Amino acid sequence: MLRSDITVAIRDAVMHELAEVGYGRLSIEAVARRAGVGKTAIYRRWSNKLEMVLEIVSDVAGRSVPLPDTGSFAGDLQLIMMIVSRALQHRIASQIIPDLMAEAARNPQIAETLQRALRTHQQAVGEKLVGQAVARGELPEGTDPELAVDLILGPLYWRLAVARSKPDDVYLEKLMAAVTTALRSAAP
Amino acid sequence: MLRSDITVAIRDAVMHELAEVGYGRLSIEAVARRAGVGKTAIYRRWSNKLEMVLEIVSDVAGRSVPLPDTGSFAGDLQLIMMIVSRALQHRIASQIIPDLMAEAARNPQIAETLQRALRTHQQAVGEKLVGQAVARGELPEGTDPELAVDLILGPLYWRLAVARSKPDDVYLEKLMAAVTTALRSAAP
DNA sequence: GCAGGACGTAACGGTTGCGTTCCGCCCTTC
């Protein structure tokens, strides 16, 4: 019954509003204004700002990235880094993600939603990446997938989302090499 | 002329309020209420929410951490990791830091203040750490201090501030070992 | 054609916060 074009407009407006002012200052009225929509249309769909944001964000986050399977650890690593660094440089995403992360620190509902979106996916990627590499003999038996994920995502996230500087190709190659050696030598 | 005990109360209230509701929702009235102080006392000191927060935060951030100098790379690394992980697990800091990071993504003034506080300090630590290690022959000539900092802070920040899980000692040792090997093998 | 329902608009009363102003108190300083 609800018109889907309106729903799309609202979702879009929420994402942009979220990027511009953050969750803390996001207001239903601003979303409605931006979407060119009445407040009623929003309240007909969600009952809360929180509920609305959670539903929309987890929907977007749910569009899962494909698991890496290029045939080699180096290839998988490069693919992951490319995907992550692209995502973290996306104008909207790069504002929304740290904002929701910060908000999650004080809102358990947001935290849980984000953790679900993040951790399950992150775990799957980590285990697949490491599992394949171990099976191929590229990484030692007993390599910790959690550590691997931290070593890969951590520096990228730090550089892109925190320090906010653009890594060039040389840097990315150095980082890949460093991570590879680190994991290869990490005893179980 | 301004009573210093009042100033202290306000600073304190700002930090706590910042941690609880974030910059976006921080209000002067709430700060005054929490500090047990009239709004006038605040406006007598700062003219803005932004100005107030920036002054207070950069003052706190300015209390710089001592540079590492334990005599060995392993020791320096352990020290840094301990300091950082302690800081990122501090209740107040762990909420304020990601929040301001997110806010910095949309407010140039905050971004600049944070960058100054972060980058200069981070650079100094990185250069000192790597410089000393290279001089001692523990790391190869031409090691990139920037990469080193990313490899050290990135995974820690990711785990503590983003994934929000507590790393145990075993994990920290693995991480230290991984970072050390990674840097030792990183070609210039 | 007619009913139903989703839509935008506008208004509601209530809350919160802004930045400012004025008051009367109290402490310091001379």
Next chain:
DNA sequence: GAAGGGCGGAACGCAACCGTTACGTCCTGC
């Protein structure tokens, strides 16, 4: 003991939003 100034408190007018409601329009399906 008088003056000055920082202090808390209260109130100001203004603006933004909340969540809800009533109304009139438009589209869809029967």
